[in-house]
Amino acid sequence: MVAKAPLVELPFPRGNGLPTQSPLYWVGQKDRYLRQVLIRDIEELTGRRLIVYFANRFRDEAGIDDADPVYLMELLSDVNTGDPVDLLIETNGGKTDSTEALVTLLQNRLVDYRAIVANAAKSNGTLLCLAAKSIIMGAPSELGPIDPHLNGIPCTVLSDPVVAQSNFPLHSLALLAMKQTKKLAESLLRNGMLQGSAPGEVERVAQALGSRDTYFSHGSVIDHREAAQLNLKIQYLPPGDELWERIWLLYSMYDFDVRRDNYLKIFEGRARSTAIGAPPKVV
Structure with a gap:
């Protein structure tokens, strides 16, 4: 005779019991x-x-x-x-x-x-x-797209050399933010989904996601x-x-x-x- 597996008591509301909470x-x-x-x-x-x-x-x-x-x-x-x-x-x-x-x-x-x-x-x-x-x-x-923003403005816009003439600190922060995002994206891809991919593939994908070359709107x-x-x-x-x-x-x-x-x-x-x-x- 084969022993039956014990019945598992389903928690409320699936089972016949009441909740353990009040x-x-x-x-x-x-x-x-x-x-x-x-x-x-x-x-x-x-x-x-x-x-x-x-x-x-x-x-x-x-x-x-x-x-x-x-x-x-x-x-x-x-x-x-x-x-x-x-x-x-x-x-x-x-x-x-x-x-x-x-x-x-x-x-x-x-x-x-x-x-x-x-x-x-x-x-x-x-x-x-x-x-x-x-x-x-x-x-x-x-x-x-993963392009960063500062004060609601895309860093891809703030990184333009023209911006540096009027607001160099903001321009510099935008460049640093873009570098941070690009470095993080490339690291994640290289050690994850694109591990072992063809040379340049990681950089291509990170560039597509992090620039305005492929996607023109942050909400794309x-x-x-x-x-x-x-x-x-x-x-x-x-x-x-x-x-x-x-x-x-x-x-x-x-x-x-x-x-x-x-x-x-x-x-x-x-x-x-x-x-x-x-x-x-x-x-």
């Missing part, structure tokens, strides 16, 4: 708990841990900043060394120094990191994707086809794909929740969660 607390946090149920479903489908960095792209204050590495480390502390990890990224970008810190953390902590872009990982969000071994994208997914859309043409390692999931439909549902939950609750960002995994609220408006 009813009022569970109801107040139900959106987070339901997102985490879907995170676990996706993990079961992929066999990989899933963590989420989701920024409210409609708020200027939601850019990548110096506080982010601490919150990301909090999520990664729940991941065993050697576990393959997916990072769902939604962001318009932000500070390059902070992005470097996030990249360093991901590289030091993970041996198998894959990026997921459901909607948009733009600017320095694209740099976070370049740190991955591959990028999952769907029909609406977009990356973007780089979809899965164009990303693949850049020789980035893209895994495209078409509409109707089982994994994609769950990723898009999870994205939709975050997108609705951050806007309804006026969050700047949510850092979340299957058991840990931090939501960053927007500062109150000054009347």
